[in-house]
Amino acid sequence: MPHTDRVPEPALDELPRSSGDLGVGSFRFWFVGQRWEWSDEVARMHGYEPGTVTPTTELLLAHKHPDDRRHVQELLDHALHSGGAFSSRHRFIDTQGREHTVLVLADRMLDASGAVVGTEGHYVELTDTLRQVRRDALNTSLPDLFAARAEIEQAKGALMLVYGVGADQAFELLQWRSQQTNTKLRSLAAQIVAEFSTISAARDELRRQFDHLLLTVHQRVE
Amino acid sequence: MQLLEVLQDVGDAAVVVRARGEVDTGTIEELSVALEAAVTAAAAHRTRALVIDLDGVTYFGSAGLNALLHCCEKGRAESVAVRVVATNAEVLRPIEVTRLNAVLPPYPTLAEALATLEDPQ
Numbered sequence A: 001m002p003h004t005d006r007v008p009e010p011a012l013d014e015l016p017r018s019s020g021d022l023g024v025g026s027f028r029f030w031f032v033g034q035r036w037e038w039s040d041e042v043a044r045m046h047g048y049e050p051g052t053v054t055p056t057t058e059l060l061l062a063h064k065h066p067d068d069r070r071h072v073q074e075l076l077d078h079a080l081h082s083g084g085a086f087s088s089r090h091r092f093i094d095t096q097g098r099e100h101t102v103l104v105l106a107d108r109m110l111d112a113s114g115a116v117v118g119t120e121g122h123y124v125e126l127t128d129t130l131r132q133v134r135r136d137a138l139n140t141s142l143p144d145l146f147a148a149r150a151e152i153e154q155a156k157g158a159l160m161l162v163y164g165v166g167a168d169q170a171f172e173l174l175q176w177r178s179q180q181t182n183t184k185l186r187s188l189a190a191q192i193v194a195e196f197s198t199i200s201a202a203r204d205e206l207r208r209q210f211d212h213l214l215l216t217v218h219q220r221v222e
Numbered sequence B: 001m002q003l004l005e006v007l008q009d010v011g012d013a014a015v016v017v018r019a020r021g022e023v024d025t026g027t028i029e030e031l032s033v034a035l036e037a038a039v040t041a042a043a044a045h046r047t048r049a050l051v052i053d054l055d056g057v058t059y060f061g062s063a064g065l066n067a068l069l070h071c072c073e074k075g076r077a078e079s080v081a082v083r084v085v086a087t088n089a090e091v092l093r094p095i096e097v098t099r100l101n102a103v104l105p106p107y108p109t110l111a112e113a114l115a116t117l118e119d120p121q
Helices: A040-045 A057-062 A074-078 A130-142 A143-163 A167-181 A184-192 A204-220 B028-045 B062-077 B089-097 B111-117
Strands: A024-030 A035-036 A086-093 A099-110 A115-124 B004-010 B014-022 B049-062 B083-085
Touching: A024 A040, A024 A167, A035 A040, A040 A115, A057 A074, A074 A086, A074 A099, A074 B062, A099 A143, A115 A167, A143 A184, A167 A184, B004 B028, B004 B062, B014 B028, B014 B062, B028 B049, B049 B062, B049 B089, B049 B111, B062 B083, B062 B089, B083 B111
Parallel strands: B014 B049, B049 B083
Antiparallel strands: A024 A035, A024 A115, A086 A099, A099 A115, B004 B014
């Protein structure tokens, strides 16, 4: 019997609903009452028709990956412990039993008095099959992007390092910001590169590790 | 090893609940049930006082905040004074950033929490 390692094509029902569907949705989570709000995209990622379900702690528990002890809410509870925006990978199981991996980008929600009342942010779908389909769509529908390749690649490199994501996912992040803000992707990338020097977060540890990488990398080149 | 351990101690000055370990969505039920029982015990206690000692808590998220808030409300409904003891940042920070400390200020020691009870408010 012939044996192939070919990866199966994604099933038709896994295709994005439109070529503009990048698998990005938004959410809000209020700490008191542990109340959730999902955008239509986040509902779809979980396998629900928008408007047919109310996200609750119990519902989210049903979508928890069996190997993860902690819940997505614990991830968002990060906002209770440290300030500023944060990002993290998270996986869940949709209503069809399929595993999704998402990048959760979140920031604190404050009330008028400055008290932290919750977290709001975005789910960026990183699931492989969907990603492949979307990348193909982008490659064919946006050929002019390649003219501005250098700046886009530089911005992607920065996102890959900062968020710990792959090249395709970094590209999707750029694409998402571009769509959300109605800004040309190449302009956005160029501006990100121009603003690298304005990031003043503690770099010591990063630089120390990168020094080591830079000075020893030749030993690992085959 | 147990993720969360909750013990109730009925003392002369108050009912004291001590939690040790991780308070998250997986263990919250245990804490909620214990706090519910503790409010009931405190309502029957001479002092009508409940102290929740969270010093041994190593993880504390929004599930824990809700349990505290719920306990505080139940205490108010049953005329039980509820106090919280905590010195660890893991517990203090969430209480501070959400301004829950306006309702439930954390005390550094059991003695200091009890001292506020001798002066009924």
